[in-house]
Amino acid sequence: MQFSDLGLDPIILNAVSGAGYTTATPVQQLSIPAAMKGGDLLVSSHTGSGKTAAFLLPSLQRLLTDSPSKSIGPRVLVLTPTRELALQVEKAAITYGSGLRRFRTACLVGGAPYGLQLKRLSQPVDVVVATPGRLIDHLERGKIDFSRIEVLVLDEADRMLDMGFVDDIQAIAKRCPTDRQTLLFSATLDGVVGNLARELTHNAERIEIEAVPHTESKIEQRLLYTDNMDHKQRLLDALLRDVDMTQAIVFAATKRSAEELSDMLADSGFASDSLHGDMQQSARNRSLQRLREGRTKVLVATDVAARGIDVAGISHVINFDLPRQAEDYVHRIGRTGRAGRTGIAVSFAGMREGGLVKNIERYTGNRIEVHTLPGLEPQQRPQSGGGRPAGNGRPRTGNGGNRSTGGFGEKRSFGGGERNHSAGGYGAPRNDGAPRAYGDRPPRGDNQDNRDRGARSDRPRSDAPPRGNRFDNAARGSFDKAPRTFAPREGNRIEPERAPRPDVDGNSVEYWKKRESEAKARPQARAYGDRPARNANPGAGRSYGSDNRGPGNAPARGGVRGRFKD
Template structure:
């Protein structure tokens, strides 16, 4: 695969030198943009030459314009006929990102004759979108789920399509859109140009992309170089949920007068943290997938107007947010996947601006932090706020071994194969010390929270959370949080029922409950897919060991009920520096 390295800089007025049509360069000049970003300088010539590309660039580097400018350049040449159906199709993983791309495309094509942009995303009534699609348009920006629905109804004709763009392809995979994207690609003309953009070009992304690209040119930017230059990244160690809250309040006071995005692992955590911040006097709002599209737009508008200073969000909901005033990204919970870290901190330090990214790291997060650091060769400075020092220090606790002191007043046996209440392992959100807080907030399959039924998406990759092999985490019945928690619920008397151990002990194995291997007939039976509902070989015993074939059936990636196997489904201005994003 040919390889193109993004140049470090470009000459002034280089948009003209790149060969873009005057209709586009005039718009850019009027807006004060005359210097392409590195990803633009590397991608635009390849796309203007008609090549397919596979590009690696994190958000905030100008990648939207990198594919829109050459795509819209095509529209400066008259089509063979002006009719319904797009000439350009852009697929994005989220509604917010689709709206952002649509807005930029609309601004750029003001000087192009008959250039109309249509966006189709979930959360908008079908009749409204059907009316838009019944009129002539040139550019279609869509999310995969809604687009496949409209395709099945025969509302879209792709005969005129000339170019396909897959934006944030890694996120599409994470959200389980493989089947939808493949169905869309199969419906497109074979003779087309394709551009794929992703924050990282992992093996899974490349396997996904290669069948739909023709001899693609590879355009790569080193993410760590860009991030290290523009975003100051640091870590604060924490001992648990309440310690994280105190650190968050202190950091927000330090950032007073600026805007912050805080990332949490679940929708419930986002709501609860936002409400707590309001009680502490901060102008805060939460944004996640449970909010109606109208409410999400309203929240973003409030953020852009400066009516709120703190947005508490999940990974999915925050995609596509482009607010110039965001100077701090705070990872209240570390992401389960390293790629999500790149997307998160890309909310600040955009278009050449500086920003700050702070991660709150507990003992159980340290392995995740190490993985992120190694994958992207990042350097994190360790910061301490006076009076809020953590008992946990990596030099003492390391990444796995049992801490010599009791972590937060744990009692009973050390966390091993079963155990008492003690230190329960991988709890990001709950208090790690001597409180039993959040026992009812488990995002597990115990009937308590809806997030636990999502294999990916906004609750983190809960279904794929590994139990730690260390003495601290032991095998607590897949841990009490973010796990397949059948059998992990509380008894009315407050005892624990999951994990391995003595049959009559609170922390042990109870034969008539879910647990691991118990006699309950609706335990989790497995048959997990890899991403977003892709079928995999059934697990014979599953986690339940019961008498039903299905266990927790749910819906498969194709929307059908599974009679055997586990849950397969998926959740549903002035930019400065003369750079254009």
């Protein structure tokens, strides 16, 4: 179907034809007429199917009519998961809206300076393409007005939810007018995406285009099994030195590994560069610009580059680390084979990553052919389902692999032996099937080892003297004393008996007279500082602050004497 058959305005058709597009893709054939009716849409389609034009063209069609609001805020708001995709969408909007009068766009992404973005927002703007995080920043600063929004587009909604933008998306949607049109595009419409779609849309029309790429795709997929990291790096070096390789994107799992791999390739003589989420937007733009100009031959990137990079010269996509999600694999390999060209997608898989390979094959519906490079064949044999490699690895069982003879993990008896009760195995079941009671083992005296050591049996011997007090038959000697008598136990202490004390009436006058007389009869205690002078009595202790000095002594000094002198 031609774009001219979709009911678009001639101004937009001229811009589309000027970009070199004449035939609409299946998702464009179904989405553009439905969106032009003004209702909400839920569209499921794979990457590279033309979703950008599917939501931009009908949105630009609405801009041909004047807005009833006099605000300078945007009329179309597009949310994307990554900065690169946002820049690509803005570029497409400028291309398709080149024939519109006074058409302005703004791209609000993280990592870019606020000054240029604030300058764009200070003027009337028609289309704003943004990532959720930076858009929330402008909203909290009060720098953007949503009162004029007519269309809200969620591009790659599943990816935004995977990146944790669900709260930001909900906050942004609440600030938009309720009578807006919502267009949600995603690779899948199930699970969390479906719940978000029901929350943000109203009586939405559902359009599903094949969720997997075409079987007759021009991308050749290959799988190389690797033994270890060193083997994987040697395979990568051999692939990048292939004469058929013009430009390649190497996908790594983490930002750190992307940086380290890019540095390693640069040290090996490759024109490499890295791309990940921690880079400033200006640095990311420079990396992409060098890739488009051909100055960068190898771009090492994380999944941030899996969507939004459209460089026709990329001949190879290498999955240095397999993606954890099968749909990410489809987006990765979609970076090659662009614009009708052929491409090669090579994936490295460890011996334990067979399960990830199976998930990818199940999702795409195609089997990935296993390849090897001459001289770099793997030394181990992979197992399906992600098991342990069946090569030179150490066997998990002991005694030749027979688990029944006490291999690793076997529940053996305490101290070895067969698992039966007769061998005294710790925790072994009884032969009669009944559970053994606590302390049900044979007595120590009946054990051969204990008899050899001369251990005392629980049964008394016939020639042994009867037990009793060990001092009964011994000479009493120093023990021949009268036994002490003890009072009954009080708690945990045993105290000897004491003579009873006479009753004393502490409130009687006689008692206190007796106490006074006893106090007078005792010598009086010397008061502080009443000691004699040191010269008068050399043997007496030092006096502190005493004025009672004998005649001829030095005059008394105030303060404390000793080491604290005046």
